[in-house]
Amino acid sequence: MFRGSSVPAIAVADVKNDAYLLDVREDDEWTAGHAPGAVHMPMMQIPARIAEIPADRDVVVVCRVGGRSAQVVAFLQQNGLERTINLNGGMQDWAAAGRAMVSEDGGAPRVA
Numbered sequence: 723m724f725r726g727s728s729v730p731a732i733a734v735a736d737v738k739n740d741a742y743l744l745d746v747r748e749d750d751e752w753t754a755g756h757a758p759g760a761v762h763m764p765m766m767q768i769p770a771r772i773a774e775i776p777a778d779r780d781v782v783v784v785c786r787v788g789g790r791s792a793q794v795v796a797f798l799q800q801n802g803l804e805r806t807i808n809l810n811g812g813m814q815d816w817a818a819a820g821r822a823m824v825s826e827d828g829g830a831p832r833v834a
Contacts, residue, residue, distance in 0.1 A: 729795040731808040734819045737782055744775065744783045744806075746794050747813070751786060755823045755831030757816060765790050768797065777803050784809040784816070786833060 737743075743760035745752060752762045763771055765785070775781060775798065783798070783806055785791040791808050798806040809816070813833045817823060823831035 729792050729799065729808050730806075731788070731792070731810045732782060733810050734815045734821060737809065737821075742776060742779055742781045743809075744781050744794075745785075745813075746783060746791055747785050751813075751834045753826040754829075754834035755813070755817070755825045757784070757813075758822050758824050760784070765794055768794055772798070772801060772803070775803055775806075777805065779805060781806045782809050783807070785812045787812040787814050 743757050745756050745760045745762050746765040746768065747756075747762075748764055756762065763774070781798075781803065783791040783794050785794075788808055788810055791812060795806045795808045811818075817833050825831040
């Protein structure tokens with residue numbers, strides 16, 4: 723279902739503050755820490771919820787390190803969402819770059 727090879731990608735430093743971020747990690751990963759304003763949609767929910775993803779703007783897809791999100795980008799592009807792009811290095815690179823993060827559990831935001 724989520725097979726794919728080369729997909730467009732973007733470095734953390736190139737992501738604009740107002741970018742539409744689609745976080746495809748699992749609930750526990752999201753709860754631990756995510757980018758403010760990101761939209762949470764676990765990877766396995768993507769096929770059922772594809773209509774919720776905007777087709778009229780760039781969508782940066784993110785996971786922990788970039789593997790799952792690359793698969794999601796390939797799937798979305800195969801299904802007509804051509805303005806999707808993978809975040810190289812995922813939330814690990816996001817955190818390492820000092821980009822803003824929030825958590826849902828009251829603790830310090832972290833990449834789980």
